[in-house]
Amino acid sequence: MGTETIVLLSSREIEKMRQAGKLAAQLLNHLEPMVKPGVSTLELNDEAERWTQAHGARSAPLGYNGFPKSICTSVNEVICHGIPSAKQILQDGDIINIDVTPIVDGYHGDTSKTFFVGNPSPTAQKLVEVTEECLRRAIATVKPGSRIGDIGAAIQEYAESYGFSVVRDFVGHGVNTVFHTAPQIPHYGTRGKGKKLRSGMVFTIEPMINEGTWEAEVLDDGWTAITTDGKLSAQFEHTIAVTDQGVDILTLP
Numbered sequence: 001m002g003t004e005t006i007v008l009l010s011s012r013e014i015e016k017m018r019q020a021g022k023l024a025a026q027l028l029n030h031l032e033p034m035v036k037p038g039v040s041t042l043e044l045n046d047e048a049e050r051w052t053q054a055h056g057a058r059s060a061p062l063g064y065n066g067f068p069k070s071i072c073t074s075v076n077e078v079i080c081h082g083i084p085s086a087k088q089i090l091q092d093g094d095i096i097n098i099d100v101t102p103i104v105d106g107y108h109g110d111t112s113k114t115f116f117v118g119n120p121s122p123t124a125q126k127l128v129e130v131t132e133e134c135l136r137r138a139i140a141t142v143k144p145g146s147r148i149g150d151i152g153a154a155i156q157e158y159a160e161s162y163g164f165s166v167v168r169d170f171v172g173h174g175v176n177t178v179f180h181t182a183p184q185i186p187h188y189g190t191r192g193k194g195k196k197l198r199s200g201m202v203f204t205i206e207p208m209i210n211e212g213t214w215e216a217e218v219l220d221d222g223w224t225a226i227t228t229d230g231k232l233s234a235q236f237e238h239t240i241a242v243t244d245q246g247v248d249i250l251t252l253p
Contacts (some may be wrong), residue, residue: 008200020109152189
């Protein structure tokens with residue numbers, strides 16, 4: 001996950017991160033009306049790329065360690081890093097996580113959201129609601145002096161109280177002019193454990209919550225991670241900054 005040194009950002013750098021984060025949030029809002037049955041994930045990708053370029057930014061995922069597309073589109077049992085494709089057509093009842101990271105002025109705005117395609121099942125609806133609430137509860141723990149374990153514990157306690165499970169193979173991460181850096185932010189853990197949070201730390205919290213087992217496998221394409229039992233997975237992600245006051249969400253429209 002890149003360097004182990006945790007970089008603390010100045011208020012000027014955090015403002016740069018906010019500009020990138022704001023564009024990322026606006027991109028998700030722009031794509032949302034397209035999320036409907038009959039649309040391919042490649043169409044979402046191509047519109048995201050067009051929109052990002054039109055706003056003077058570039059897509060961090062494109063070419064990152066060989067990733068072939070501009071956004072990640074993770075449908076149903078895909079946990080993360082789904083590759084957009086012309087063959088993948090959204091169906092009524094699907095859920096899709098769209099993960100975007102535009103680079104603005106060298107800084108990365110990293111956010112994702114799970115959308116409903118048409119009418120989801122009650123299970124899909126509950127999973128998505130619980131995952132979004134997991135992110136909200138995790139962000140609420142963040143302040144100087146609290147610990148990384150507090151973040152994971154908040155997510156794990158809430159998700160497991162509904163019989164869902166927390167993916168362990170993929171974690172949140174530090175982000176700035178570098179896409180993935182220290183610290184790692186697991187979405188499970190023990191309160192009071194892990195590194196202490198300090199003002200100026202900027203990282204993503206991006207819980208991936210599964211309907212069944214937490215276990216994942218990566219397909220032969222080297223990217224697409226799926227649930228080993230084929231059940232649903234949902235994810236929400238914000239980039240946040242630790243401030244003297246507590247927490248600042250940088251990926252809001």
